[in-house]
Amino acid sequence: MPRKLLKRWIPSPDQLQQKQSNSVWGKLWQDPNLFHLNRHSVSVAFFFGLFIAFIPAPGQMALGAFCAWFFRCNLPITLALIWVSNPLTMAPIFFFTYKLGTWILDTPVRTVESGFNWQWITTEISLIWQPLLVGSLLTGLFCGCLGYTTIKVFWRWYVIRNWHRRQRARSQQK
Numbered sequence: 001m002p003r004k005l006l007k008r009w010i011p012s013p014d015q016l017q018q019k020q021s022n023s024v025w026g027k028l029w030q031d032p033n034l035f036h037l038n039r040h041s042v043s044v045a046f047f048f049g050l051f052i053a054f055i056p057a058p059g060q061m062a063l064g065a066f067c068a069w070f071f072r073c074n075l076p077i078t079l080a081l082i083w084v085s086n087p088l089t090m091a092p093i094f095f096f097t098y099k100l101g102t103w104i105l106d107t108p109v110r111t112v113e114s115g116f117n118w119q120w121i122t123t124e125i126s127l128i129w130q131p132l133l134v135g136s137l138l139t140g141l142f143c144g145c146l147g148y149t150t151i152k153v154f155w156r157w158y159v160i161r162n163w164h165r166r167q168r169a170r171s172q173q174k
Contacts, residue, residue, distance in 0.1 A: 031069070031072075033073075034072070034073075034075040035075065035076070036074060039151070039152060040073075041073050041074045042074055043148045044148065045074040045081070046081060046151045047144040047148040048064060048068065048071065048078050048144065049078040049079070049082050049084075049144075049147070050084065050140065050143040050146075051141060051144035052064045052078075052140070053083070053084040053085040053093075053140070053143075054085065054139045054143060055137075055140055056094050056097070056132055056133070056136050060085070064079050065078070096139070097135035097138075098131055100131075100138065101130065101131030101132055101134040101135030101136070102131040102135075104131075104134055105130060105131050105134060107130075107131055110124055110128055
């Protein structure tokens, strides 16, 4: 895996501890499992990062940090992947997951008649939460499993390719 490339972008625990604003986290940064760049750590980080990105709840970053800490996967990758659902992509993502949920639950799609605003959300949330949650969970599980599997396969392919290259180079030297 392009470990050197990832190490350029991901801060080390020492760099995080040196910042004054991160001193609150204390021993969390000292856990080396949160910064490992191996096949297991990165693939599990992809699963949780993509899964949580599709959950329509506040505090996605805190939930991602907790999952990375609890399952000992790469924290920076988990948190970066949660930003798949950023303010620009959140509306289309959750609209898609809502439509998927209504299709699975066979419920009618609620339309916005007077404009999409906070009042509409508060009055309609009791009617749309089930399809939104079902669609979000299924989409999150699908994308998380796809990311997990893709990283596992890609990492294995990359290692085998490099192994064959080294083997060819050794045989050419002889």
